[in-house]
Amino acid sequence: MLVLHYAPGTIASAVAIALEELGLPYELQQVSFAEAEQTGPAFHALNPKGRVPVLVTARGPLTETGAILEYLAQLAPAGGPEGAALMPADAYDAARVRSVMYYLASTVHVAHAHMRRGTRWATQESSFADMAAKVPQNMADCCAFLEDNVIEGPFVLGETLTLADPYLYVITTWLKADEVDIAEYPKLAVFAAAMEERASVATVRSRNMLSR
Numbered sequence: 001m002l003v004l005h006y007a008p009g010t011i012a013s014a015v016a017i018a019l020e021e022l023g024l025p026y027e028l029q030q031v032s033f034a035e036a037e038q039t040g041p042a043f044h045a046l047n048p049k050g051r052v053p054v055l056v057t058a059r060g061p062l063t064e065t066g067a068i069l070e071y072l073a074q075l076a077p078a079g080g081p082e083g084a085a086l087m088p089a090d091a092y093d094a095a096r097v098r099s100v101m102y103y104l105a106s107t108v109h110v111a112h113a114h115m116r117r118g119t120r121w122a123t124q125e126s127s128f129a130d131m132a133a134k135v136p137q138n139m140a141d142c143c144a145f146l147e148d149n150v151i152e153g154p155f156v157l158g159e160t161l162t163l164a165d166p167y168l169y170v171i172t173t174w175l176k177a178d179e180v181d182i183a184e185y186p187k188l189a190v191f192a193a194a195m196e197e198r199a200s201v202a203t204v205r206s207r208n209m210l211s212r
């Protein structure tokens with residue numbers, strides 16, 4: 001049985017949405033950030049990086065959201081009960097999905113983390129407020145890029161759901177805390193609304209795994 005180690009409101013919820021979409025059986029294991037469980041030896045045995053998500057498989061733990069999502073898509077190449085395969089068979093479209101996921105991982109998630117995780121990049125107390133102050137602008141720039149260049153609508157690649165969608169959706173749930181008004185990005189707002197209509201998102205939200 002797959003076991004998803006997660007904390008509420010984190011990018012681990014993208015993995016839960018994909019598991020639901022694909023109809024794959026899994027169990028949840030909550031990691032308490034309040035108790036700094038992700039910094040302890042038990043969790044580090046699963047992920048020495050001290051981050052969620054971790055997906056524990058029969059062959060061992062997997063980390064990094066994009067890699068886990070691709071693994072799930074390969075486990076269910078024909079898609080889930082609603083038929084969405086989540087990773088296109090076409091090489092160009094598959095690369096587009098990866099391109100979005102890499103951007104979300106390397107740029108958008110990192111921009112967001114500067115709000116509360118400044119200790120990763122600086123040591124002086126005075127630096128943290130300055131980094132946090134820049135988050136709304138950086139996240140707004142990311143939203144504008146996604147709006148103008150990426151989202152076909154309603155989903156990232158158009159009518160068909162892909163791995164990029166749960167990944168991007170969870171990030172949209174962080175925008176309010178990042179002081180970005182999603183209403184200023186009509187395609188992004190339509191995208192988030194379309195995701196919220198999905199049973200997968202409703203299920204994950206009912207478990208208090210999503211912000212907003």
Ligand SMILES: N[C@@H](CCC(=O)N[C@@H](CS)C(=O)NCC(=O)O)C(=O)O
Nearest residue numbers: 010011038050051052053064065105
């Ligand atoms: N690149 C990693 C980033 C994972 C990550 O930063 N997760 C955050 C939650 S969204 C975390 O576990 N933070 C714990 C900490 O910083 O102590 C991935 O996509 O899996």
